[in-house]
């Protein structure tokens with residue numbers, strides 16, 4: 001499917017899919033959305049609830065690598081270690097990645113960002129001592145992990161274009177993949193998605209959303 005570069009409200013780029021009229025991130029700000037939904041309400045929330053120095057996490061849709069990069073940057077400022085698994089069925093071309101302006105806007109290493117994309121698939125790759133990346137090239141429906149992760153960044157395309165990913169079937173897999181007290185965060189606030197999460201056992205909270213969005217969801221495995 002064709003992808004074009006799109007500048008979002010905070011100046012950071014995202015990719016636009018003309019065929020679906022869908023973006024990889026919010027039009028109101030790709031970095032702003034990721035920092036709010038995944039870093040603040042996901043990563044930091046999990047550490048605030050758990051006395052831990054290591055987090056094992058899964059990303060649903062590695063895509064541009066923005067969430068992985070932002071998470072890596074947090075390990076540079078803190079003493080925790082991250083084991084990061086990113087699942088992706090349709091990896092970007094390196095030429096697309098090179099056009100993204102995340103390292104320059106974040107005043108961070110472009111080399112590390114590119115390393116994340118060049119890293120081999122299906123292997124654990126040490127981006128740094130505190131950030132270990134494993135990229136898995138597979139469909140979300142093929143995920144069969146059990147009791148493996150503390151945190152899930154659920155960053156699939158929206159329910160309008162991929163309704164099959166916001167179902168009890170997929171959230172059941174997410175629930176199984178999480179450890180007890182594990183947390184899933186997503187930018188979405190859709191009622192059907194929320195009910196599907198609740199149906200598989202999650203306790204779901206509606207939280208204030210990122211710029212341009214009233215709400216987002218956080219689900220906890222109790």
Ligand SMILES: C[S@@+](CC[C@H](N)C(=O)[O-])C[C@H]1O[C@@H](n2cnc3c(N)ncnc32)[C@H](O)[C@@H]1O
Pocket residue numbers: 023024025060061062063064065066067087088089090091138139140141155156157158162
């Ligand atoms: C909304 S984008 C977000 C990507 C990423 N989190 C980012 O920040 O760029 C969703 C991602 O899911 C991937 N994807 C879509 N359907 C998939 C499927 N069924 N299985 C695996 N990956 C899929 C897309 O290729 C895309 O990279």
